[in-house]
Amino acid sequence: MRAVPAILANLILAVAALGLGGVVERFLPQSFSRLERFTMRLLGGLGLIGTILFDVGQEWFNQRIIITLVLIGAVFGARFLILAARGLRANTLNARISLLAGLIIACVLIVTAVGGLVEPSGNLGQDSIAYHYLGPKVWLRDGAIRPVPDQLQTAFPAIVETSYGALMALGGQRAPNFFAVIGLSALLLVAACLAMRLKTTFWEACWVAALIVAMPAVYGGAASGFIDAMFAAFVLAAARIGFDAKRLRDYAAFGMFCGFAMGTKYTGLIACAALLGCLVLTSALSPNFNWKTLVKGLGVAGGVAAVVAAPCYVRNWILLGSPIYPPPPGLSRVFEVKFLSPDAIEKFHEYILRRGTGMGRGPLSLLLLPFHLTYHTSNFSGAGGIGLAPLALAPFGIVAARRDAFARSVTLLAAVLTLAWFATEQESRFLIHVYAIAAIFAVLGWRYVVRAAPKFGPALSISVVGLSILYGLFMIGRMRTDDLHTMLSSSFAEQRRREAVPFYGGFDYLNSAPSAGRVLVLDPLVPTYYLDRDYVKPVGSFDEQTIPNATDLGSVLSDLHALQISYVLDVHWDRNSVIPDHYDPRRVRMDYQLPENPTGLTLVFEGPDDRVYRVDQP
Amino acid sequence: MDFKSDISDERQQSTFRTRIYPRLVELWILLVIFAFFAVRVFGSSTWRHILSKLLHRHGG
Numbered sequence: 001m002r003a004v005p006a007i008l009a010n011l012i013l014a015v016a017a018l019g020l021g022g023v024v025e026r027f028l029p030q031s032f033s034r035l036e037r038f039t040m041r042l043l044g045g046l047g048l049i050g051t052i053l054f055d056v057g058q059e060w061f062n063q064r065i066i067i068t069l070v071l072i073g074a075v076f077g078a079r080f081l082i083l084a085a086r087g088l089r090a091n092t093l094n095a096r097i098s099l100l101a102g103l104i105i106a107c108v109l110i111v112t113a114v115g116g117l118v119e120p121s122g123n124l125g126q127d128s129i130a131y132h133y134l135g136p137k138v139w140l141r142d143g144a145i146r147p148v149p150d151q152l153q154t155a156f157p158a159i160v161e162t163s164y165g166a167l168m169a170l171g172g173q174r175a176p177n178f179f180a181v182i183g184l185s186a187l188l189l190v191a192a193c194l195a196m197r198l199k200t201t202f203w204e205a206c207w208v209a210a211l212i213v214a215m216p217a218v219y220g221g222a223a224s225g226f227i228d229a230m231f232a233a234f235v236l237a238a239a240r241i242g243f244d245a246k247r248l249r250d251y252a253a254f255g256m257f258c259g260f261a262m263g264t265k266y267t268g269l270i271a272c273a274a275l276l277g278c279l280v281l282t283s284a285l286s287p288n289f290n291w292k293t294l295v296k297g298l299g300v301a302g303g304v305a306a307v308v309a310a311p312c313y314v315r316n317w318i319l320l321g322s323p324i325y326p327p328p329p330g331l332s333r334v335f336e337v338k339f340l341s342p343d344a345i346e347k348f349h350e351y352i353l354r355r356g357t358g359m360g361r362g363p364l365s366l367l368l369l370p371f372h373l374t375y376h377t378s379n380f381s382g383a384g385g386i387g388l389a390p391l392a393l394a395p396f397g398i399v400a401a402r403r404d405a406f407a408r409s410v411t412l413l414a415a416v417l418t419l420a421w422f423a424t425e426q427e428s429r430f431l432i433h434v435y436a437i438a439a440i441f442a443v444l445g446w447r448y449v450v451r452a453a454p455k456f457g458p459a460l461s462i463s464v465v466g467l468s469i470l471y472g473l474f475m476i477g478r479m480r481t482d483d484l485h486t487m488l489s490s491s492f493a494e495q496r497r498r499e500a501v502p503f504y505g506g507f508d509y510l511n512s513a514p515s516a517g518r519v520l521v522l523d524p525l526v527p528t529y530y531l532d533r534d535y536v537k538p539v540g541s542f543d544e545q546t547i548p549n550a551t552d553l554g555s556v557l558s559d560l561h562a563l564q565i566s567y568v569l570d571v572h573w574d575r576n577s578v579i580p581d582h583y584d585p586r587r588v589r590m591d592y593q594l595p596e597n598p599t600g601l602t603l604v605f606e607g608p609d610d611r612v613y614r615v616d617q618p
Numbered sequence: 619m620d621f622k623s624d625i626s627d628e629r630q631q632s633t634f635r636t637r638i639y640p641r642l643v644e645l646w647i648l649l650v651i652f653a654f655f656a657v658r659v660f661g662s663s664t665w666r667h668i669l670s671k672l673l674h675r676h677g678g
Contacts, residue, residue, distance in 0.1 A: 374650075375657040385658075392650040396643065449647070453640035460647040467654065 003117040003487075006178045009171025013049070013163065014042065014182050016073030018080050020052075021045030027253035029244065033196070036240070038084070039189040040253075043237050046186065046230070047260035047308075049073065050159030053166060054263070055311050057145035066166045101206035104469060105188065108213045108476060109181055112223060115483030116178040118493070120225070121500035124527050124541055128225025131156070133176055134529040136165030141534065147320060149339050150524070150540035152348075155325040157312045159263040160227040176225055184222040187233040188213055191436040194240050195443065198407050204443045211439040211465065214472030216384020216479065217377060218436070221429030223479075227264060232432035234261040235271045235417075242279050243409040246293075248300050254279075255301030259308025266324060267430055272305060274416040282409040326542075344543035355381070358426030366422055373428070380428040384475035387468025390438035393449060393461060397441030400448035410437055505607035506569055507531055513604075517566035520556070523592040526571055536563055539592075553592070560600070560615050568601060570594040573609040 024044025025037055032040070049069065056065055124130045135154035139145045145162065147155035160183075167175035191212055192205040200208065212218055221228030238257035245251050258275060261268035276298065283294050313323035322335035332345050340348075359365055359372045359379050370391050377385035401407035414437040421431050446465065449457040486493045497504060507530040510519055519535040521528055524543075528535055538550045547563070550556045560568075572593060594601070594613070601613035659665060 371653075375653060388650050388654050392647045395646075449643055453643040455640065456644045457640065457647075460644055460651070463651060464647060467651065471654075471658070 002172070003174065005171040006117055006167075006174040007113075007171075009167050009175040010178050010182060012070055012074055012170060013046075013167060013179075015077035015081065016070045017042050017045030017049055017077070019045065019073035019076030019078070020048045022076055022080065023048065024253060024256060027249045027256070028241070029247070029250050031244075033193075034087075035189070035196070036193045039186070039193050040237060040241070041080070043186050043190060043233055044253075044256065044260075045073065045077075046163065046182070047159060047234065047257070047263070049166065050162045051260070051263060051308055051311075054145060054158060054162045057139065057162060057165070058311070058315060059144060061139050061145050061165065062143050063140075063169045066169045070166060070170065096201070096203045098203045098206040098210075101203075101210035104210040104473070105206075105213050108219070108473070109184065111476065111480050111484065112184060112219075113178065113181045114487050115480040116180050116223070117174055118177065118483045118486045119174055119497070120177060120529070121497060122527070123502055124525055126224070127153075128176075129527045129529045130541075132161055132225040132227065133164060133168075133173075134527075135161050136168055136176070137173075137529060139165050140169055141532075147316070147325070149546040150528075150537035150544050152326055152340065152540065152542050152544055155316055155320055157263045157265055157268065157309070159260060159312075160230050164225070180223045180229075183227075183229045183233070184213065184219070187218070187222065187229045187236075187432070187436065190233045190236045190240065191440065194236055194410070194437070195440040197240060197244075198401060198410065198440055198444065199404065200440070200443055200447075204447065207446075207465065208436075208439050208443045210469060211387065211389050211442060212436050214469040214476070215386045215435055215439070216472055216475040217380075217386050217428040218432050219472075219476050219479070220384065221432050226429060228429040228432050231261060231264045231268065231271075232436060234264060234268070235275070235433040236436060238272075238275055239410060239413055242275055242301070243282065243406055243413075245279075245297060245301075248297060251297035251301040252304050255304030256308060258301065259305035262305060262309035263312055267424075268309070270420045270424065271417060271433070274413060274420060276301070278409055278413045278416060282405065282412065286405060339540075339544045339546060341543070341545065344545075348542055352425055356425030356427055358422075361422065361426075366419075369418070369422065373431075377428055380426050384472065384479070385428075386435050386438070387472050388464050389442035389446075389468045390435065392442070392464040393445030394438045394441035395445065396448045396452070397444030397446075400444050401441070411441075414438070501530060502527060502573070503569070503571055503607065503610040504530070506571070506605060506610035506612050509605040509612050510567060510569065513567070515566065518564050520560065520563070520565045520568045522553070522556070522568070522594070523571050526569065531569075533567075536565065553594075557598070557600070561618055565615050567604075567615065568594065568613040570611045570613060571609055572611075 018041055021041030021044040025041050028037060028040055052069060053061070053066065120128055120133055122129045131151050131153035134151055135148060135158060138148050138154070145158070164176035164179065167179060188209040192209050195205040195208040196202065218229065220226065221232070234257050238254055238261060241250060241257065242254035245254050258272040261271050280294065280298070283289055316325045317323045320339070321337040322331060324331060325337060326332070326340055326345050326348050327335045327337060329349055332342070332349070337345070359368070359376060365372070372379065373386060374388065374391045377383060398411055414434045417434050418431065421434070446461045449461045482496065486496050501507070503526065511532040517534070519531060519533050521531070521535050521537045524537065524539045524541045528537060536546065538547045538556050539545060547556065547559070550559065570593060598613065600616050602616055603611060604614045605612035
């Protein structure tokens, strides 16, 4: 029964997105199909909800504001759905659907839905616990969207995380996990639209979606709070609209999706630069090139994108000292930021470089990248990979579609995005938009191979697609086994909670204590997502210094009353088992553990690894 | 002479398109599948674990 609010919250959010997405639909070209309009409406609506809530949330982020916006959207969304249903009845579907591909997609979405209903668990090594869910939870508690000082990633662009906040307010802590169903569906829909623009049939577009949904690297970027699938969907939607843009309204819609991408992740800045660059190049090479229209269009697109994405960057500049926080290597000397020392910023850059090394950055690594991405995906933090179809069939798809101007633009975009990814951070889930494009060309290649090599081509193509999907489904199944088990067995759920939620005893005590005010959390590796109370963490896991003068344990303890601390959470655990890969234990500046019988504190709870002390009145 | 060489070129091209190119396409796909089994399946730690267990049993 606890799952019902999570499902309902997501359903209402999706309907509200379809309602508010009507604003985006007005800007779309008339030539767009019914499926394309529906997809852009859903995606645009999700982007708009996140953007509006983020902007308003700088001052007010609470249940009342969220319910008001979502209800307004849901009314329009319900009206749209009723009209669309009538239209469907009037027009019989004449597109041929691949039942097998549909079944594969349905299976993965059902597993995602069931697995997405479990309560979030894990430690700081999991991004959802570290910041994707922590930020929205703290924002709702504080009533405003502000970066959490002890977790620098909560200052990242947050269009999707703001929607997570809305889902938490409407459907509880499980609701953002279930959002994976919407995110994944949106990505599949936009990929299918792009595929059909590249002249695949609806039947083939179904197989494009099946190939994408069975890519474990894509799935990993959609499930468990990751926002990469939504980001990829925004980039692909921008490409779909931008490469066909003719009127200024088209450019405005293109700019809107560029803005959503930049408002979702910092890498959106690179993606938008790539989109604009490819748009200029392909327009300049087209026979009907008119530079005046292009300049005007780019101006409109840039303006709209800036209006959509700017609030996050301006907010960071005002509150933290740099529009991009933490500042990237080029900007770290220009901007002096709050909470992070130059040493901490340098360590952060080192960590990003180390994590994004992949299998090297040399010319040979670039040449071998298609093979590495296919066969050695764990080197890119993308265990499970992308299947065989992109490597085996996509090159033929590119050959087959070489005379199509739109296909050339999409190929160029994929190449530029891959190069940018290769030069910056080679993490598999950051390349989901390119994987989707590769799946489209793989299906085009499948068609080509059947014609070019009629003897064994059909059987070999089916083998490649079949192996890709079966292997992908096996890996996804393994990924979600524990989640499915948790949903089916309450005893396993309890056992998992005890194992996967660190200090659940201490958190339970603090969350249920009626007088608990502000809590002091000393250890930087304690995942404060589980704490429902206001808290202070003097040092974050990226060495964020949240209390400027508190350099050691003694100075923090002497400030307890000034900081209005009611309780102290003290943990004694084997830190080596939970250290996330970004954390450098050599940088420990202060002792994070209280001495036995600390003065001014009374022990009120003792668990196996954790103790809770109440601060004595002065 | 030019006319003859054109015909010869055309024949060579058509041989390439109808005989060699399809085989190359098939070979490429076969290689990708073969590498998948070599690297992802038989090179995986799971497979090596199964194999070492089998060998251990056989030896015992």
